[in-house]
Structure formats: C-alpha cells, structure tokens
Amino acid sequence: MTTPVRRAGVFAILCTLALAVPLGGPWVGIVIAAAIVVGAFAVTDGPLFDLLAYPGDYEDGRLYGLITFALAAVALGIVAVTTSMSVAVFVGTVLLIGYGNLAEQIARRRTDDDVLRSGAFCLVATGGAVVGQTLTHEFTDSIGPLESVASTFPAMIFLGASGALLAALLRDVLLSHDDPIVMLAVGLLCWLLAELEPTLTTAGIVAALAITIALGYASYALETASIAGMLTGILLGLLTIVLGGYGWFVVLISFFGIGGLSSKFRYEQKTELGVAEDNNGARGSGNVLGNAAVAIVAVLGYAASSATLFPGDPDPNLFLFAFTGSVATAMSDTLSSEIGSVFETPRLITTLEPVEPGTDGGVTWQGEIAGLAGAAVVGGISYALFPEVTAVGAAIIVAAGIVGMTVDSLLGATLEGNVLGNQGVNFLATLSGALICALLVLSFAMLG
Template sequence: MTHLLPFLISLNILAILWIAIKRWEGYYEDMRFAFSTLTLLFFSQFLDLPIFIPGSSLLVLTGVYVFNLLDKEGMIERVLAFLMVGITLSFLGGISIISLRGSVPDTEFILFLVTIGTVTGLLLHLIRKDAVITFVGSAMVMWIFIYFGIRVDLYHLLFAFLFSLILGLISYRERAVEITGVVAGTMLGMLLIIFGDIRWFLIAFLFSLLGSIFTRYRFEAKLRAGIAQEKSGVRSYRNVFANGLVGLAMAIAYGKYQDPIFIVGFLASFASATGDTLASEIGQTSRDQPILITTFEPVPPGTDGGITVLGELAAIFGAFILVLAAYIMGMGNGYCIIAAFVGGFMGVNFDSLLGATLERGGVLGNDGVNLLSTAFAAVVAPAIFYIIQV
C-alpha cells in the first residue's frame, strides 16, 4: 500500500489542476476536498503517519450520509445512526487497509481511534455541516492519539463510550444539554474514563449535575430580573469544552505520566468550574448589591466581575462538594484535596477578575474566561500541593 502513495498523491494533484483550470466555477467544494485528501496523503508519505487513517476518516463521512438521510427522524435516532455506521465502516476500512499491507491490525487500538474519530466527526458535522472539516478533523484527532500510544482494553473502551453516551442522551432528554453538548460530553467522558478511570468521569458529571440543578435555582426570578442564562441554562459544546478542556488535558497527562500532580490540577479545574457556576447562579439572587471585584464599587446584579458574600459562600460550597466527592472516592490524600480546594476557589475569583477586566472590555467572552480560570486553578493548585507537603 505504501508504494501506491506517490501514485495517489499524483492523482490528487492532477484532479486539483483539472478543477482549477477547466472547471473551477461551481466546483469549489470539489477543490477543497481534493486538496484536503492530498494533504493527508502527504502527511502519510512524508511524516510516516499510518495510511489507514485517511481511509478510515473518509468512511466516517458515511455517517454524514445516513444522518442526512434520516432527516425526518428524531435527533437521537440520527446521532445513533451516525455513530453506528461511522464507527463500523471506518473500523472495517482501517483493518482492511492494514491487512492489505501485510500487517496484523491491532483491532482494539484501531477501534479506539475510529470511535474517537467518529465522535469528533459527528461533533464537527453538527457544528459546521462541512464534509471537508469533518473528514480532516476526524483524521487529525486519530493521528493525535496515535502519538500518545495508549493501550485500551476493548471492554474498557466500550464501557467508557456507552456509559458517557447514555448519560449524555438522558441529559438531552431532560433538556440539560444541547445535542452538541451530548456529543462533546461523550467525547470528554470517554477520554476521562480511558486515561483516568470512572472516578474522573464522575467528577465531571458531578460538576454538570450541580450546574444543571443550580441553574434552575429561582430561575423565574432571575428571568424576570433579566439575569438568567441564555437558553434556560442548556449547555452546548462550548460550555463543555470551556469548563472541561483543562481537566481533560490533566487526565491525558496523568494517563501518560502517572504523576499525582495532574490529579490535583484536574480536581482544581473542576472545583473552579463548579464554584464559579454556583457563585453565579446563587449569588445573583442575593439581596445585597454586588460589588466589582477590582474596585469594590456597587454594580447591578449580573454584571461581569460582580461578587457578593452569598456568591462567595456558594463558590466555597461548590468547590468543597466536588473535592469531598473526590476524597470519598479515594482520588487523593488530604494534601491533594486541600490544594485542589484552595486552587479551585482561587480560580473562581480569578474568573471574576477576568470578568471585570477582559470580559467587560470585550476582549474575552464568557467561555474564554471560564477556560482561563480553570487553567489558572490547574496551575496554582499543584504549586500549593508542593508547598504544603514540605
């Protein structure tokens, strides 16, 4: 198969030239698709990346076809059809390409790659509905995880995927998340379980559960005051990644290096996200007027960077509940839990500081603030961990 790569690359170059010279008008999408295929083939040839990845990611697009074909069905049925067809065909295509090269396929590892690739492809399709982005995005994610070289047990993989997906669909039924949030949460949950274990996922799920519960706390009153969250607090993929991406990075790093410092960073990032959510949802209902964290001037409820005593207490409660759950599940010793709690609470107030400065100034949006504040907590907490251990 490798000796065919120069031929395939040449064929794609000819196709691009033909479209560009003879038939450019009306064939822009063909040009993009040919160029993206050419790029992936170049990567396989010159960067020594597995050739089965472009083939598998190309077959992920069959999920797009089925998804669009079932346009009269419910969203859950269409999502499940995409995943079923995309994972099955991309898996069969991957092992077929490897077998044709005369090698013995590692079926468990390939199944992991095509599963995460198909979930990525589904999320990209829901966000952009662009076949090229879906194709290239799924391939890039599969190649990224080849770098980590994680060995995944088949039953472990199936449990992680199905457990995360089922809980996500239940949350969708309860209108706690959008369908993009379900897919993003499935990806996040699956990787947390694989690189960590079920406890890491349960921490993320606890954050999501508390967020959903307290978003509805006195919701009608917040709605009348004009300070309720958009879409009744229903989470999208943006919310999932803004609050969970740093924690996922900590889990992946822990899976590769097995250093407990990444447990501290993980717990602190989710303690920060949980504390911030509760501080916002409960603090906005305070009878006391908020003050700006930077100048201590009174500001209207809902103002970015505004804090109240009730909100600070809610932040402490949220961060404490999360680290307490981690301690009960045996995720760390007392030093680890204390560092995660303190770092998480500091992350909440760093969030308020960013809100009062960069967010009010239009430099960052709410998701960007959440991402940076969880990253801040994940950096500060390990430093605290080392200091208190001495």
C-alpha cells in the same frame, strides 16, 4: 433519492479510494486525488456538476467543495506517510467522514430529530473508521494476520468513536461544506490518541461508550445541554474514562451534573433578572469547552506522561491535581454564579460597589458560599476516589477552586466584554485553578 443523498453517496465512494494508499502506495493515492481535482476543475455545469456541487459552488461555477475535500485528504495523507501518523488512521478518518455524511443525509431524509441524525452519523462514521483501519492493517500486514487485528479492535473502536464524536460536533457548529476542516481536525485527534497507545478491552470500550452516551442523552433530555453540548460532553467523558479512568470521570461528571442542574435553580427568577442561561439553560459546546478544556488537556497530559511521551518523565500525579483543580474551579464558579445571582444585590469584586444583577465581576456572599461548597464537593470526591489525594491534597483542591473562582470574578470585572468573552474567562479561570493546584502540590512535595 434526493440530490444531497446522491452527492453524499458519490463522496462516500470517492472516500473509499483512500484504500488505494495501503494497496498501491502513496503515489497511487496522489495520482487519484490529482485526477479528482483536475476533473472537478473541468466540470463546470451539467448533470455531473449538479450532482457534486454544494449550494455555494453555483456562484462561481466551480466544484470548490470537492476540490477542497480532495486537497484536505491529500494533506492528511502526506502527514500520514511523512510522520508517525499511521496510514490506518488516515484511511479510517477519510472513510469516517464520507460514510458518516452519507448516513446523516439518509437520516435527514427520514426524520427531523437532530439526535437521531447525529446518532446515525456517529454510528456509521465509527463503523467506517473501524473498517478502514482493519482493511489497511490487512493490506499492509502492519500488525500481522486478522487474529492480531482483533486484538487491536477495541483501540480501533475508541479512535473511530472519538473521531466520529468530534466530527459530529464540528459539523453541528460549522457548515456542511466545511468537511475538509472536519477531516483534518479528526485526523489530528486520532493521531494523538493513537500515539497515547490506550490499553483497552472490547467490554471496556463498550461500557465506556454506553455510560457516556446514556449520561449525555440524559443531559439533553433534561435540557441542561444542547446537541453540541451533549456531543462535547460525550467526547470528553469518553476520553476521560479511557485515558484517565472512572475516578477521573466521576469527578468530571459531578461538575456536568451538578453544574447543569444549578442552571435550573430558580430559572424563572433568573430570567426576570436577565441573568439566566440562554436556550432554557441548556449549555452549548462553547460553555462545556470553556469549563472543561483545561481538564481534558490534563487528562491527555496524564496519559502522555504515563506513556513516557514527555521529556523528563514528569510525575503523572501533577496532571491529576491539575485536573481536579480545574474542575473545582469550574464547579465553584458555576455554583457561585447560578445560585448567588438570585439573592441580594451583587457587589463588584474590585470596588465592592453595588451593581446590577448579571454584571460581570459581581459577587454575593451567598454565591461565595455556594462556590466554596462546590469546590469542597470536588475535593471530597477526589479524596474518596484517589489514594494520591490525601487530606492535605483535598484541601489544596478546594483552595485552588476558590482561587480560580476569584480569578474568574476579577477577569469578569476587568477584561470581560472588552478583551475576553465569557468562555475565554472560564478557560483562564480553570487554567489558573489547575496551575495553582499543581504548583501547591509540587511545593508541598518539595518541602516534605
């Protein structure tokens, strides 16, 4: 057994000690964590140090990886016992990280396939989270006997899978010894999702996972998304289906599908012009989040308003239009840049002077038409799927997409490169599309 696997196994065992909190109370957990931290400070060399040390720990002769991991668990545990976060979420998160890491290290020893490694992490991490939540409920009798636990099983799977996907994503873009950051991020996400109290069935969550995983892998196989982009897309898709519904998911996946394929449009020509996406057009997590972060916040807002977590009980439909407006912007902007960039010499949107292809803020009339078509696609899908979206509502969605696309170009011509990066511009553009769409709908409702 290799040292990384052994270290991961020891960390998994230490993570299992999180069960001491539901068994003996928070003080027992704090005592155990304190003992681990003191022991980590005391062990500075020898076989035990070699077993537990990350590569960076050797420089100072301290088990900083173990110390920060234990402190992160303590911090999350304190949040769990002092706020509305359940202890089950805390225990599930800690086991998710520990056993997911062990599975990934074992898979890393047996295969070089990054997809299989990520899959092993997510599968075992989800199982660890579900087991941790189930045992916590049993130890604390927080929801009654095992039969009652079974009724919450779909929600446990949802929390575990969502946490596992976020953890796998963060581990892909961070370093292996950044697990304390990963643990805190996963715990906070699971806390938020638990507060939304999603209504699920076992068949429903299994179907949602099957659909999102299949489409996510297809995007990777078609080279329209990297590993990180695939994981991000699966996570966003899962949240959208569970918290919004399949109609919301169809709108979102239309952008991922059409937008991803548009990056392949005349790719060799775009490469020659210097305007092609890197990595053979495969989009990473930054690109996916830059275009879809506002949309997923709208989904979370919709779920929170439906669960009456917002003061004042805002109309959930406003979040629906914010969602569609942001996706229309992302679709419009993506098609405009991916298709318009291979035609005539672009002109800077602020001065209309000819500029080199790929210049931030450069537009072509072909790109503008493609952007209009992209917004129209989102407006049409929304009109077909949502009874709340009338013909006027669909027109508002299209208008919001065009406004957002224009904002993207204006920001590109004025702020991109100096103040903002490409993902920041995408985020602000989709935010403007979401706000314009929601405000226009609200204005028409007040006038009506």
